[in-house]
Amino acid sequence: xxxxxxxxxxxxxxxxxxxxxxxxxxxxxxxxxxxxxxxxxxxxxxxxxxxxxxxxxxxxxxxxxxxxxxxxxxxxxxxxxxxxxxxxxxxxxxxxxxxxxxxxxxxxxxxxxxxxxxxxxxxxxxxxxxxxxxxxxxxxxxxxxxxxxxxxxxxxxxxxxxxxxxxxxxxxxxxxxxxxxxxxxxxxxxxxxxxxxxxxxxxxxxxxxxxxxxxxxxxxxxxxxxxxxxxxxxxxxxxxxxxxxxxxxxxxxxxxxxxxxxxxxxxxxxxxxxxxxxxxxxxxxxxxxxxxxxxxxxxxxxxxxxxxxxxxxxxxxxxxxxxxxxxxxxxxxxxxxxxxxxxxxxxxxxxxxxxxxxxxxxxxxxxxxxxxxxxxxxxxxxxxxxxxxxxxxxxxxxxxxxxxxxxxxxxxxxxxxxxxxxxxxxxxxxxxxxxxxxxxxxxxxxxxxxxxxxxxxxxxxxxxxxxxxxxxxxxxxxxxxxxxxxxxxxxxxxxxxxxxxxxxxxxxxxxxxxxxxxxxxxxxxxxxxxxxxxxxxxxxxxxxxxxxxxxxxxxxxxxxxxxxxxxxxxxxxxxxxxxxxxxxxxxxxxxxxxxxxxxxxxxxxxxxxxxxxxxxxxxxxxxxxxxxxxxxxxxxxxxxxxxxxxxxxxxxxxxxxxxxxxxxxxxxxxxxxxxxxxxxxxxxxxxxxxxxx
Amino acid sequence: xxxxxxxxxxxxxxxxxxxxxxxxxxxxxxxxxxxxxxxxxxxxxxxxxxxxxxxxxxxxxxxxxxxxxxxxxxxxxxxxxxxxxxxxxxxxxxxxxxxxxxxxxxxxxxxxxxxxxxxxxx
Numbered sequence: 038x039x040x041x042x043x044x045x046x047x048x049x050x051x052x053x054x055x056x057x058x059x060x061x062x063x064x065x066x067x068x069x070x071x072x073x074x075x076x077x078x079x080x081x082x083x084x085x086x087x088x089x090x091x092x093x094x095x096x097x098x099x100x101x102x103x104x105x106x107x108x109x110x111x112x113x114x115x116x117x118x119x120x121x122x123x124x125x126x127x128x129x130x131x132x133x134x135x136x137x138x139x140x141x142x143x144x145x146x147x148x149x150x151x152x153x154x155x156x157x158x159x160x161x162x163x164x165x166x167x168x169x170x171x172x173x174x175x176x177x178x179x180x181x182x183x184x185x186x187x188x189x190x191x192x193x194x195x196x197x198x199x200x201x202x203x204x205x206x207x208x209x210x211x212x213x214x215x216x217x218x219x220x221x222x223x224x225x226x227x228x229x230x231x232x233x234x235x236x237x238x239x240x241x242x243x244x245x246x247x248x249x250x251x252x253x254x255x256x257x258x259x260x261x262x263x264x265x266x267x268x269x270x271x272x273x274x275x276x277x278x279x280x281x282x283x284x285x286x287x288x289x290x291x292x293x294x295x296x297x298x299x300x301x302x303x304x305x306x307x308x309x310x311x312x313x314x315x316x317x318x319x320x321x322x323x324x325x326x327x328x329x330x331x332x333x334x335x336x337x338x339x340x341x342x343x344x345x346x347x348x349x350x351x352x353x354x355x356x357x358x359x360x361x362x363x364x365x366x367x368x369x370x371x372x373x374x375x376x377x378x379x380x381x382x383x384x385x386x387x388x389x390x391x392x393x394x395x396x397x398x399x400x401x402x403x404x405x406x407x408x409x410x411x412x413x414x415x416x417x418x419x420x421x422x423x424x425x426x427x428x429x430x431x432x433x434x435x436x437x438x439x440x441x442x443x444x445x446x447x448x449x450x451x452x453x454x455x456x457x458x459x460x461x462x463x464x465x466x467x468x469x470x471x472x473x474x475x476x477x478x479x480x481x482x483x484x485x486x487x488x489x490x491x492x493x494x495x496x497x498x499x500x501x502x503x504x505x506x507x508x509x510x511x512x513x514x515x516x517x518x519x520x521x522x523x524x525x526x527x528x529x530x531x532x533x534x535x536x537x538x539x540x541x542x543x544x545x546x547x548x549x550x551x552x553x554x555x556x557x558x559x560x561x562x563x564x565x566x567x568x569x570x571x572x573x574x575x576x577x578x579x580x581x582x583x584x585x586x587x588x589x590x591x592x593x594x595x596x597x598x599x600x601x602x603x604x605x606x607x608x609x610x611x612x613x614x615x616x617x618x619x620x621x622x623x624x625x626x627x628x629x630x631x632x633x634x635x636x637x638x639x640x641x642x643x644x645x646x647x648x649x650x651x652x653x654x655x656x657x658x659x660x661x662x663x664x665x666x667x668x669x670x671x672x673x674x675x676x677x678x679x680x681x682x683x684x685x686x687x688x689x690x691x692x693x694x695x696x697x698x699x700x701x702x703x704x705x706x707x708x709x710x711x712x713x714x715x716x717x718x719x720x721x722x723x724x725x726x727x728x729x730x
Numbered sequence: 731x732x733x734x735x736x737x738x739x740x741x742x743x744x745x746x747x748x749x750x751x752x753x754x755x756x757x758x759x760x761x762x763x764x765x766x767x768x769x770x771x772x773x774x775x776x777x778x779x780x781x782x783x784x785x786x787x788x789x790x791x792x793x794x795x796x797x798x799x800x801x802x803x804x805x806x807x808x809x810x811x812x813x814x815x816x817x818x819x820x821x822x823x824x825x826x827x828x829x830x831x832x833x834x835x836x837x838x839x840x841x842x843x844x845x846x847x848x849x850x851x852x
Contacts, residue, residue: 040750048743081740081786089743091837208800210809210831211850219849269832269849 048089052138055082056131057401063131064404067124076119079127080109086138095141102137104157105130126156132405194224194258199277201231201249206273208244217252219266224256253281335431338391345381345388346579346675352381353696390428393575396474396483397425399437403445403472410449417456417467418449424474429481429575436553437483437573440546444485444569445470447543452489452567462564464488480555481575486568492561494518501527519559523547554580554597580676582703583651584669584695587633588640591701592665593674593693598706600652600660602668607646620650620662627652629662630713632704636688642666653706661710676703688712733779733851736760738768738795739813740787744836748782748813751840757847765790769798772805780851781805782834785814785821793828800829809850813838 062079087102108127111117119127133153202213220226231249241247257263260278267276356374364370400422411418453468460466473484494515501507501521521527525544550557555573574581582593609621610629620629629650633641642648645664654660674693679686690705735757737748749759760775762768764787772778781799785792792812799805809831814821822833831850834843
């Protein structure tokens with residue numbers, strides 16, 4: 038990749054981080070924090086976005102960031118008090134800035150600054166029109182080619198320059214020799230050193246300046262160029278640049294710049310007294326110290342995770358072999374193996390932890406969403422975030438954004454009432470939506486709760502009946518009614534809003550969560566609010582599975598899909614059609630499939646009532662009963678991808694290696710169902726052909 | 731001549747751009763993320779030829795860093811270029827008071843950057 042393109046990528050990555058930091062700071066300011074370092078951090082974030090943007094020529098972005106930065110600078114210097122209204126403008130400006138960054142990233146696309154830019158201009162005490170010229174800052178001047186040849190233009194091309202450095206020039210590490218060398222690039226230089234100020238050796242102070250130079254420059258007709266050479270030192274020397282009409286020769290020394298030439302300035306051995314300010318004075322508070330981090334290619338981490346997974350399996354195998362050799366657990370070998378197991382577990386946890394990140398990166402996007410929704414729905418919303426530091430696997434985080442966005446939308450759009458309705462119900466006009474994350478029993482639980490009206494069960498029920506999802510006579514518990522909203526087809530489409538009704542129902546949220554190996558549960562109290570709890574695994578690299586046996590094969594079923602396991606009676610199994618079977622589960626019937634038959638395993642039990650049945654739930658077909666020979670146990674398994682090592686196989690999600698070294702396939706419930714249907718379809722086709730013949 | 735140059739900037743983008751421009755010109759680049767990190771980097775690196783620093787940084791800003799270099803380090807005579815979008819005279823003046831040798835206005839053009847380095851370092 039082109040290096041500048043790579044840096045541009047880095048810039049956008051950095052923008053994401055800076056925007057988060059900015060948002061975080063602004064939210065703290067909204068909560069009344071006026072700490073200088075918080076304001077500084079926001080300023081720095083906007084400043085860095087502007088700085089990088091300028092380098093890539095994102096002028097619109099830079100223009101907006103500049104005004105924003107000016108306002109923040111006023112806040113920082115105390116000229117502007119970050120009152121409630123001002124912070125609201127800043128928050129909106131922050132949102133706008135993200136839009137600008139996004140527009141720049143996607144290659145253009147106009148962003149309507151709308152009122153925000155004007156409001157910002159008002160804050161910094163400029164009328165909106167005055168703000169425009171400020172955008173001019175940061176324009177790169179085009180260098181003008183200056184011919185250094187022997188054809189002087191009609192303009193003056195001879196100059197007499199008197200250059201007498203003061204001690205401060207040397208203290209700032211400037212060097213007269215280098216300046217003269219620069220002058221020599223502009224034309225022919227003749228330099229005469231003025232040694233008259235040098236005192237007796239005994240009186241020489243090392244940090245004083247005694248030398249001055251008279252320089253005759255020929256062949257340069259641009260005064261600005263000469264001044265530019267002295268740009269860094271102009272305030273620390275006596276400088277006199279004048280046109281030399283006479284071109285009279287001075288007492289001349291021709292200077293040929295050469296590396297051997299020693300720097301002419303005295304070297305201060307000691308800094309001048311009185312200048313000994315402490316560096317700590319301008320040091321920012323140490324509390325803002327960022328954690329030291331490094332960036333690592335995700336592939337490298339994954340390789341490590343895989344290796345450790347293999348190591349754990351090898352260790353389990355080794356232990357088993359040693360036990361088989363008759364070594365007791367208490368023997369020295371056994372003790373060593375115990376220690377190894379212990380260390381490996383720690384190693385595994387440590388490696389897994391590398392992939393984890395705080396959920397903050399997802400949570401941070403929600404306040405903006407809440408603000409925008411509140412504005413669109415005319416509701417007052419207070420979003421509370423808790424447990425942002427809770428860490429979870431990066432992949433889980435990446436796939437959490439969409440469901441969470443949807444649930445926050447749902448909570449604000451459907452959960453919360455209008456301010457009037459809330460006041461009528463005796464609640465505060467401002468509704469509260471809480472987003473909370475915590476670790477619970479090796480999983481992460483994320484709750485979205487609101488203090489709104491709760492689920493209107495009568496309406497949900499009526500709608501489900503109307504859509505034909507349940508029979509009008511069905512008797513359902515409150516919990517079952519609540520869960521109806523997750524059914525595919527239970528759309529919120531008759532809502533007029535364009536917020537929740539985007540054609541994506543809660544069924545999609547649930548499917549996303551289940552795909553991640555998680556579950557979603559609702560609790561709701563009429564008039565008090567609702568609560569959605571998501572329970573997710575901390576990582577996708579391991580899976581909680583039920584180990585089952587069929588014939589001589591061992592399979593793993595993801596625990597998240599299992600509803601219950603049963604020992605069926607022969608009388609509960611009913612045939613359906615030529616090949617199908619149903620299982621009577623407490624009065625209801627579910628399709629029953631023999632996994633042994635479906636996957637063609639040899640030696641599987643023919644009599645299903647002698648084995649076990651596991652009831653699973655899948656998004657595609659709802660409940661379904663799978664018949665196995667026996668349940669071996671439940672354990673965590675390390676997932677080995679099939680696709681990346683072999684190819685996709687319907688009904689099989691992945692593979693794992695069990696403790697005894699055997700490979701077991703992890704079943705994919707949805708895939709199994711699809712396979713099952715194909716088989717059934719084949720059968721009925723054959724049947725029809727047979728009948729037709 | 732290859733120079734060893736320390737760049738101090740909290741923005742990764744800016745660090746990368748400096749590194750690209752400076753390495754392309756054959757210089758050796760040491761990077762630091764903020765003033766404090768810059769101080770540490772100098773302790774590790776010993777004498778460097780040029781220091782380029784940002785002003786607005788967390789932990790220790792550019793002013794603090796320059797003062798530290800000028801008064802407490804082996805590099806007290808090392809030229810320091812301030813790299814900042816602030817073209818306001820007040821900021822420049824404050825950086826100069828702290829001991830900055832020169833400045834470069836962001837966004838910089840690699841040629842201007844190299845010219846500024848040439849002006850402060852043999």
